[in-house]
Amino acid sequence: MRSVEPLQRIPVGVVVERRKAKSRWADFLWCPVAVLGGIPAAPPWTQLAADGDAATFYAGAAEIELYRSESDNYRGNLATEAPLVWVALQATGGEPPYAIAGVTVDPAEGESFTEAGELIVASVAMPDTLRETLAAFVAEHAGGHRFEKRQRDRADPEALARRGPRTQSGDER
Numbered sequence: 001m002r003s004v005e006p007l008q009r010i011p012v013g014v015v016v017e018r019r020k021a022k023s024r025w026a027d028f029l030w031c032p033v034a035v036l037g038g039i040p041a042a043p044p045w046t047q048l049a050a051d052g053d054a055a056t057f058y059a060g061a062a063e064i065e066l067y068r069s070e071s072d073n074y075r076g077n078l079a080t081e082a083p084l085v086w087v088a089l090q091a092t093g094g095e096p097p098y099a100i101a102g103v104t105v106d107p108a109e110g111e112s113f114t115e116a117g118e119l120i121v122a123s124v125a126m127p128d129t130l131r132e133t134l135a136a137f138v139a140e141h142a143g144g145h146r147f148e149k150r151q152r153d154r155a156d157p158e159a160l161a162r163r164g165p166r167t168q169s170g171d172e173r
Contacts (some may be wrong), residue, residue, distance in 0.1 A: 017055070070106045091118075
């Protein structure tokens with residue numbers, strides 16, 4: 001969890017797909033398939049479409065948080081041929097079966113979603129409205145905080161020299 005507040009929050013809707021599994025260990029496979037630029041009026045877990053063994057659902061609303069310190073990562077994402085949004089789902093053990101654990105446009109944060117191994121993580125296409133908002137954020141905040149390596153103070157060789165014997169009282173050091 002970050003201690004710094006984001007400079008901007010972008011509300012989005014998340015669409016997931018449920019597909020009949022071809023496995024004896026799972027009945028269905030769930031996967032994020034889209035992010036909507038904005039939040040629709042539909043309630044969470046509204047079924048949007050069904051086609052044979054697959055169905056899509058509006059899973060609910062989420063916020064993408066933008067930080068000045070991550071603007072270089074956002075710029076790198078925008079520079080690709082097809083910018084992406086990373087969505088993570090977490091099993092609830094009840095109904096609805098999954099909750100939205102996180103949504104990000106930062107590739108490094110998207111990769112970090114996979115570290116726990118308990119989340120379903122997928123990257124989806126970035127909607128044009130989100131791309132425009134992100135590009136404006138990067139233009140305004142990019143390059144503000146570059147990493148600069150600090151020079152260490154040079155060691156004083158005299159301070160490192162051997163000292164004389166210590167006295168019994170321990171008062172002199």
